[in-house]
Amino acid sequence: MRYSKLFGKTTKNITADADSINAKLLTQAGFINKEISGVYNFLPLGLKVLRNIQQIIREEIDAAGGQEILMPVLSSLESWQKTGRDKSWAEVLFCLNNLVLNPTHEEVVTPLVQKYIFSYKDLPIAVYQIQEKFRNEPRAKSGLLRGREFNMKDLYSFHLHNADLDKFYDEIIVAYKKIFKRLGIGERTLLTYASGGSFSKYSHEFQTLCDTGEDTVYVCEKCNVAVNKELIEELNVCPQCGNKELKEKRAIETGNIFKLGTKFTNAFGFKVASPDGDLDEIVMGCYGIGPSRIMGTLVEVFNDEKGIIWPESVTPYKFHLIGLDPKAEEIYNLLNDNDVLFDDRDDVSAGAKFATADLIGLPVRLVVSAKSLEAGGIEVKERNNTNINIMSLDDVILKYGKAR
Amino acid sequence: MRYSKLFGKTTKNITADADSINAKLLTQAGFINKEISGVYNFLPLGLKVLRNIQQIIREEIDAAGGQEILMPVLSSLESWQKTGRDKSWAEVLFCLNNLVLNPTHEEVVTPLVQKYIFSYKDLPIAVYQIQEKFRNEPRAKSGLLRGREFNMKDLYSFHLHNADLDKFYDEIIVAYKKIFKRLGIGERTLLTYASGGSFSKYSHEFQTLCDTGEDTVYVCEKCNVAVNKELIEELNVCPQCGNKELKEKRAIETGNIFKLGTKFTNAFGFKVASPDGDLDEIVMGCYGIGPSRIMGTLVEVFNDEKGIIWPESVTPYKFHLIGLDPKAEEIYNLLNDNDVLFDDRDDVSAGAKFATADLIGLPVRLVVSAKSLEAGGIEVKERNNTNINIMSLDDVILKYGKAR
Numbered sequence: 001m002r003y004s005k006l007f008g009k010t011t012k013n014i015t016a017d018a019d020s021i022n023a024k025l026l027t028q029a030g031f032i033n034k035e036i037s038g039v040y041n042f043l044p045l046g047l048k049v050l051r052n053i054q055q056i057i058r059e060e061i062d063a064a065g066g067q068e069i070l071m072p073v074l075s076s077l078e079s080w081q082k083t084g085r086d087k088s089w090a091e092v093l094f095c096l097n098n099l100v101l102n103p104t105h106e107e108v109v110t111p112l113v114q115k116y117i118f119s120y121k122d123l124p125i126a127v128y129q130i131q132e133k134f135r136n137e138p139r140a141k142s143g144l145l146r147g148r149e150f151n152m153k154d155l156y157s158f159h160l161h162n163a164d165l166d167k168f169y170d171e172i173i174v175a176y177k178k179i180f181k182r183l184g185i186g187e188r189t190l191l192t193y194a195s196g197g198s199f200s201k202y203s204h205e206f207q208t209l210c211d212t213g214e215d216t217v218y219v220c221e222k223c224n225v226a227v228n229k230e231l232i233e234e235l236n237v238c239p240q241c242g243n244k245e246l247k248e249k250r251a252i253e254t255g256n257i258f259k260l261g262t263k264f265t266n267a268f269g270f271k272v273a274s275p276d277g278d279l280d281e282i283v284m285g286c287y288g289i290g291p292s293r294i295m296g297t298l299v300e301v302f303n304d305e306k307g308i309i310w311p312e313s314v315t316p317y318k319f320h321l322i323g324l325d326p327k328a329e330e331i332y333n334l335l336n337d338n339d340v341l342f343d344d345r346d347d348v349s350a351g352a353k354f355a356t357a358d359l360i361g362l363p364v365r366l367v368v369s370a371k372s373l374e375a376g377g378i379e380v381k382e383r384n385n386t387n388i389n390i391m392s393l394d395d396v397i398l399k400y401g402k403a404r
Numbered sequence: 405m406r407y408s409k410l411f412g413k414t415t416k417n418i419t420a421d422a423d424s425i426n427a428k429l430l431t432q433a434g435f436i437n438k439e440i441s442g443v444y445n446f447l448p449l450g451l452k453v454l455r456n457i458q459q460i461i462r463e464e465i466d467a468a469g470g471q472e473i474l475m476p477v478l479s480s481l482e483s484w485q486k487t488g489r490d491k492s493w494a495e496v497l498f499c500l501n502n503l504v505l506n507p508t509h510e511e512v513v514t515p516l517v518q519k520y521i522f523s524y525k526d527l528p529i530a531v532y533q534i535q536e537k538f539r540n541e542p543r544a545k546s547g548l549l550r551g552r553e554f555n556m557k558d559l560y561s562f563h564l565h566n567a568d569l570d571k572f573y574d575e576i577i578v579a580y581k582k583i584f585k586r587l588g589i590g591e592r593t594l595l596t597y598a599s600g601g602s603f604s605k606y607s608h609e610f611q612t613l614c615d616t617g618e619d620t621v622y623v624c625e626k627c628n629v630a631v632n633k634e635l636i637e638e639l640n641v642c643p644q645c646g647n648k649e650l651k652e653k654r655a656i657e658t659g660n661i662f663k664l665g666t667k668f669t670n671a672f673g674f675k676v677a678s679p680d681g682d683l684d685e686i687v688m689g690c691y692g693i694g695p696s697r698i699m700g701t702l703v704e705v706f707n708d709e710k711g712i713i714w715p716e717s718v719t720p721y722k723f724h725l726i727g728l729d730p731k732a733e734e735i736y737n738l739l740n741d742n743d744v745l746f747d748d749r750d751d752v753s754a755g756a757k758f759a760t761a762d763l764i765g766l767p768v769r770l771v772v773s774a775k776s777l778e779a780g781g782i783e784v785k786e787r788n789n790t791n792i793n794i795m796s797l798d799d800v801i802l803k804y805g806k807a808r
Binding site: 006007008009011030033035036039040041042043044046047050067068069070071072073074075076094095096099101108112113115116125127132134148149 | 410411412415434437439440443444445447451454471472473474475476477478480498499500503505512516517520531536552553
């Protein structure tokens with residue numbers, strides 16, 4: 001992609017939420033633009049990152065047995081009245097006469113699955129979607145971390161027995177760990193114990209350690225798990241090993257999983273025929289992870305004073321090619337257009353091009369200049385490394401690969 | 405994919421809108437399920453079709469120079485007040501205090517592009533998205549053809565001169581023709597002249613001829629174009645050749661393109677620096693095509709008394725493998741799982757499996773039975789053909805390919 005043609009160039013002119021690094025950097029670098037409080041436009045670079053995050057999640061949830069569906073934004077208030085969440089969630093519910101903008105989809109997925117599943121033989125079943133959610137946050141803030149309109153992957157599983165739910169729940173913990181690892185935040189994202197509600201002793205969050213996070217967690221460094229703030233008051237030790245030396249750290253909640261028991265299935269009278277001909281209750285689990293919030297989290301975690309530093313797994317392009325010599329055109333044409341953002345502008349100084357590259361934060365910067373060509377090739381610098389090397393194009397492709 | 409595990413099996417029990425073939429067949433075949441009037445859930449099969457349609461559109465709009473972005477569902481009522489469409493569109497606008505659920509995105513895209521484009525040098529620019537739209541249709545009906553929540557590809561282009569807009573507009577006509585051809589409805593989808601509004605003599609719709617369509621068009625069989633009902637009253641001839649022998653036909657509007665002139669850019673005071681330092685007005689075009697409506701249209705066009713007949717370009721799977729012999733498992737394992745829906749159920753009659761295959765409508769039915777194996781292989785029947793052949797698996801793959 002030629003940077004001269006890209007919609008959404010870097011800008012220092014657009015004011016972003018001053019309270020968050022991700023809003024500031026993503027806005028200045030041309031990834032997102034705020035429409036109204038808590039509601040963002042995704043520009044071409046930002047949409048590519050969002051899609052890459054979604055695809056990693058999709059692949060791992062598919063592998064764990066989830067089937068992708070797409071439920072609507074709108075549902076009927078009546079469904080929310082059946083579960084009583086029209087009242088308990090009233091504060092964040094966007095209501096429009098008898099319609100709800102879904103802030104989560106238990107009230108949609110439960111009666112939907114009920115229409116197709118009649119027998120114990122059809123269980124377990126797990127369906128998920130990647131869809132926008134809406135919450136009327138009184139204080140939308142922190143860029144992509146807390147929006148009024150935001151993107152979610154929400155998975156729902158239905159089981160005949162708690163033992164089967166427990167097994168699937170543990171499999172999703174494993175899938176989530178794979179997802180966070182692929183996103184580049186595996187080591188700093190901890191399975192975090194939270195209060196369980198009526199149906200299980202604990203639920204779990206995934207908390208990504210980050211100094212700018214709004215959550216506080218208590219980390220057991222022996223087990224590499226954490227306890228959230230709500231639970232720590234009743235449980236002052238690591239729930240896995242009993243360790244009392246928990247370290248207080250800041251974190252961002254990037255995922256959560258929850259055993260819902262029969263709360264929603266019973267509210268809709270969803271039961272199935274059992275082997276002996278009775279009707280059996282169904283237990284349910286829900287598993288959330290927010291791609292747009294992940295995008296904000298990655299920027300909060302991976303940045304420096306110059307800009308963003310994208311993990312290779314989600315970057316919009318692998319290479320940022322800076323042309324300071326006509327020969328750069330030739331090298332651009334030899335690379336895969338999907339791999340490279342080519343700063344071909346001729347009315348911008350070299351210094352401004354370097355600053356743009358650092359702000360956008362693609363993994364590998366390639367500079368083609370009279371100087372680099374004289375030295376034998378392309379000047380190569382990784383965004384998260386200070387070393388600068390001169391390499392031939394063949395060696396660049398050999399080292400970094402052509403396609404992600 | 406094993407049909408025994410698929411979420412959303414065929415059903416005759418779920419009532420669909422009686423007034424439309426697409427709602428009836430898509431619901432019975434397990435592609436969609438109505439949430440509330442004009443709002444649908446997409447089940448795994450339906451989501452695959454929707455994605456395939458979106459991807460064809462994406463590829464052709466990318467090739468025509470559009471850059472994909474993602475604008476939000478929510479925008480501020482204030483933007484709609486600036487253009488006056490809070491009043492002129494009041495009937496279909498979902499409003500929620502000071503927020504609008506966008507029924508189209510001119511009020512979002514114009515001020516967004518204005519933030520990044522300052523000079524004539526940055527024009528033309530064209531951005532698009534594939535996003536849900538919301539219209540409070542008083543009579544939502546006809547399944548996916550007229551929803552309250554529906555999927556749209558909306559492209560917006562910005563130009564310094566009408567001549568440049570005209571050129572791009574013609575390029576999009578070409579791109580749309582490619583899209584409809586790839587969707588399998590190229591021959592029956594006609595460029596249709598419509599009234600132009602204040603800024604051009606004509607705008608254009610794309611109308612797909614279909615006996616169940618709710619629109620009436622007047623076809624010039626010499627030029628293979630049509631005139632819509634609104635325009636025919638003032639223009640009783642073909643606008644291309646003057647032919648007076650226009651044939652009245654039923655059709656579904658599957659796309660529309662429109663020159664907007666300065667209506668929206670002026671409402672937001674969006675001008676750019678001209679070469680001589682003045683501020684120049686900007687003209688704009690918009691280009692819509694609805695993937696969910698296309699999905700409904702394909703079913704209205706391609707069906708018979710037994711069910712749907714999917715075009716190969718959008719089908720969720722290429723092969724419908726019916727197992728009537730244990731050997732079918734082996735053949736399933738040799739095919740690419742993304743290519744094949746395998747009816748592996750052992751509690752369903754052969755007749756029911758054949759009926760399911762016809763209802764779902766995948767392009768190629770493969771039957772593995774004692775009889776087919778005795779005859780030397782797999783019984784192969786195309787959904788839109790009555791011939792039945794016995795072929796080896798190698799020959800099936802040779803003839804139909806392994807991946808789409």
